[in-house]
Amino acid sequence: MKLTQQVWKKAAAAFAAAALLLAPVLPGPAAHAAGPEAGTRIVLDDRTLEGAEPVVVAGTTMVPIRVVSEQLGYAVNWNKSAEKVTIGSSPSPLVLTLGSVSADSGSGPVALQQAPFVRANTTYVPLRFVGSQMGLGVKWQQATGTVYLQTPAENPRDSAEPAMPSNPAPAPAAPSVPAPAPASNAAETSASIDAISFSDSRLTIAADSPVVPQGTLLRNPDRIVVDLPGSAFGPALLRNGNLNLGQIAALPVEGSSLVKQVRYSLFSQSPSTVRVVLDLNRSAGYNLYTQGNLVIVDLNDGGTAPPAGANGKKIVVIDPGHGDQDPGGIGITGVKEKNMVLPLSLKVAALLKQEPDIDLIMTRSDDTFVTRSGRAKMANDAGADLFLSIHGNKASSSSAVGTETYYADAARSKSLADVIQKHVQAATGFRDRGSKQANFIVIRQTTMPAALVEIGFLSNKEEETLMMREDFQQKVAEAIVAGIKEYLKLD
Incomplete structure (x- = not known):
């Protein structure tokens, strides 16, 4: 999918901002700031964060990022001598400097209302920056001295298609997994196939909406073919390149005496149909069924396997x-x-x-x-x-x-x-x-x-x-x- 330069920049800024919020406690010089407001607290997703009192600097409410880091699990690299924090990796890292009101990113500078600082081993950033740049819902209730933070359903770090740098390097082609062109008729595609895994004689296919699978047992060679009409590959399975019509990717299978490998491809574009094939060492019984948006193929040498x-x-x-x-x-x-x-x-x-x-x-x-x-x-x-x-x-x-x-x-x-x-x-x-x-x-x-x-x-x-x-x-x-x-x- 081709994106404009403006979209790249917006995506990079979103990633940079989200990463900044979630940096851990960093060493650095102390900064002059007011002490914690009496009775102030931070509530993240309806849960009070212990030891997370905001402070006020020159009229700007500053919030500690240590507790949020511990809750959401981000990591950064800290250059102590330069007092710089590098978030993300080349070619578009975000660089935050203690004492500076500007953070550097691949999409340009990101302005801060107040410079980040460290006091009592806690790193603080401006609350307004949290709200406007980092994708969190923010509300300050002055009467009770409470900062309310609400995480989105899925933050940029967790998205299926992470934000891209402003000048992305071309992705290397993957020899074994090239990836699907969009269906010729978008209306015929309703389900995104997001994951395919195999374990314990069970193939699991995860979609983002219900699909009606069609299974066939074939001989010479022995294999089970599962077609998923009205589906196409989602971003997670397209990560290593393009799976164009007719091109095949393989999921290696280890430790199974029955299954050699699992193959998958975009079998048809009209209607858009993903095909998944289990190559077998011998003929076997199987049970094909759905659970929610999952398609499951249970294998059984002696006949039909019961559902999970x-x-x-x-x-x-x-x-x-x-x-x-x-x-x-x-x-x-x-x-x-x-x-x-x-x-x-x-x-x-x-x-x-x-x-x-x-x-x-x-x-x-x-x-x-x-x-x-x-x-x-x-x-x-x-x-x-x-x-x-x-x-x-x-x-x-x-x-x-x-x-x-x-x-x-x-x-x-x-x-x-x-x-x-x-x-x-x-x-x-x-x-x-x-x-x-x-x-x-x-x-x-x-x-x-x-x-x-x-x-x-x-x-x-x-x-x-x-x-x-x-x-x-x-x-x-x-x-x-x-x-x-x-x-x-x-x-």
Whole structure:
């Protein structure tokens, strides 16, 4: 899709602004400011943030970004000698300088009402800037001294198609995954196919609206063909290039004696139809059905497989964080978070497949990208009983250590987070940072008990090294499964 220069600039500014809001606590010189207003507080999405008092500087209300950073999980690079914060990466990073009323971005300078400053180890930014530039709903209630912040349904960092730089470099062509041209008749396309994953003899296709799949079992060679009329590929599956009519992408399958690989393509443009093919080693029975906006193909060597959750089984969704062009945090020696959490999550999946009372769904089973809202929606559509997102942590300081687990809705998910934290921290032996409330999209938008576990800090060399070891990952995987079973009362 071609965008005008003006659109690129607006997108870059939106990303820059959102990232600025979510930077962590930064070192720097103290600034003169009024103390916290008596009785003032910040409420984020109807929840009071502890230790987050606004201050007033020259008539401008300033709010700390530390607590918001902890709630929404952004990271930045800090150049202490230059007192600069770099948010994002080349070619269009946002650079914020303490004491400056202008932030630099790829789309030009971004003006601030007051310069950011650090006081008592807390970084402050202007409230008006938060509201006008960062995509948050903002309301100041003077009578009660309350700042109300409301996150959008999906902030720029979490969007399916992230904001682009003002002068984007051309995306490299992907030899194996070129991507679909839009359907010739837009009215014939109603569903966006956003994710395709395979695990536990189950193919899961996530759409943004209902589709009516058509399945066919073919011989010589053995394969199952699933056509999705009225659909086209969404941005997440087009990330590595174009899937034009007739061009094919492949999803590698490991550890299956039945399935060789999964292929997908834009089969037709009139009507627009996505085709997904499971190449089999031998003929097999299967069950094709939908759950919400999910299309599921359950394989069974002996006949038709029952739907997920049948026979009283619990549906567990495991979400390996990040993927593909979203590397997550970068460790102290260059380890990418996505490359740590995927093998760990696959070990969890292998153990869960052995549990007779659990049906497993993976949001991704290889290095692909699924939007954060898409991951939550996949779990919601499946009617999951439990959702667990697996991550590695990162901090600006290499001294930060420990295991922690997050939940969004205390009534629904705190007990799950507590159990996961107990088992995983015992397995890692890292500092116990406890279970905490946070606003991450994947646990905020899910409707079942949901938690996000940060195994350890990739920014700490010792923890990073351990988290990449096979034996350590296996130990943590066993702990995660033990926590899931305890919570579901399956022991």
